[in-house]
Amino acid sequence: MTIFDQILEAQELLGKSRENTQSPEEKKLLLLAIEALWFVWRNGQSYEFENYLEDVDAKAPHRVIAAFNTRDEADAWLGTKPKPPDLALVLIADEYHVVLSSRDGTRCSLVPDPDLEYHIEGMMRDGLPPAGATFNTREEADAWFSSQAEPPAQTVIQIGGEHYLAVYYRNINHRAMFPFSIVERLHARRKRRTEGGLGE
Structure with a gap:
């Protein structure tokens, strides 16, 4: 089923739900969702939306636009x-x-x-995830990452004993590697807030 077929089916389902609801507020929100899908379609963003959905399915970090x-x-x-x-x-x-x-x-x-810090923290909830590839140096990892024509949205790798997240932002054709240690910044901020009596 193409992305266009999926958008049409989603709009039909939303339309039926809108007909069956009595709440004016819910009717308005369902119409908003229908129009959002038309916005994607009419602005020529359907394939981009399809790629976005693939990244969501891959549980990749949130997209960047530049x-x-x-x-x-x-x-x-x-x-x-x-x-x-x-x-x-x-x-x-x-x-x-x-x-x-x-x-x-x-x-x-x-x-x-801190979006990416939260993302990596979530990946570490059950301990460090296994690395899909291991390298001795950053240069080796960069060469491996650059050699892939269309890498996965995200891959856990290990460089010199440290975990990194290799992320491919397909919408802007950009590759980046983030050390898992960036989560320590998030923990440090939480600690400062707690010590200052501000909570989370």
């Missing part, structure tokens, strides 16, 4: 956007940031986001 080496590059890119992509994620030096912008686009900023 990747930059420096904050200056990211700020320059943001300055070219007449309508900044509010709440979208980007990578700056392989660290997640979220774009925050006003509705009129006159104010926008890039704020560090």
Whole structure:
């Protein structure tokens, strides 16, 4: 079944649910879901949506819409956007940031986001996951990752005894490797909040 068929079936199911509900609030929300699917279709994003769903099925980290080496590059890119992509994620030096912008686009900023730290923490809930590949050096791992034409959305690897998550962002054709040790930043923030009496 193609993504177009799936979208049409989902819209039909939502339409039936809308007809059968009595709640005006639920009717409005179901119509919103139907229109969101039309938005994907009519804006030529159906195949992109299909790829997004594959990443969701793979339990991959959340997608980013762009990747930059420096904050200056990211700020320059943001300055070219007449309508900044509010709440979208980007990578700056392989660290997640979220774009925050006003509705009129006159104010926008890039704020560090712990999304990937939470993702890796979830992967470690039952202990370190097994590595799919092992390397002695980062250079070996980079060569292996670069040699793959279409890598999986995510792969756990080991470099010199440390676990990394190799992530392929297919929507922007970007590869990144994240050490599992970034979770320690999350734990340190939690500890500071607890010691400061702020809780989670």
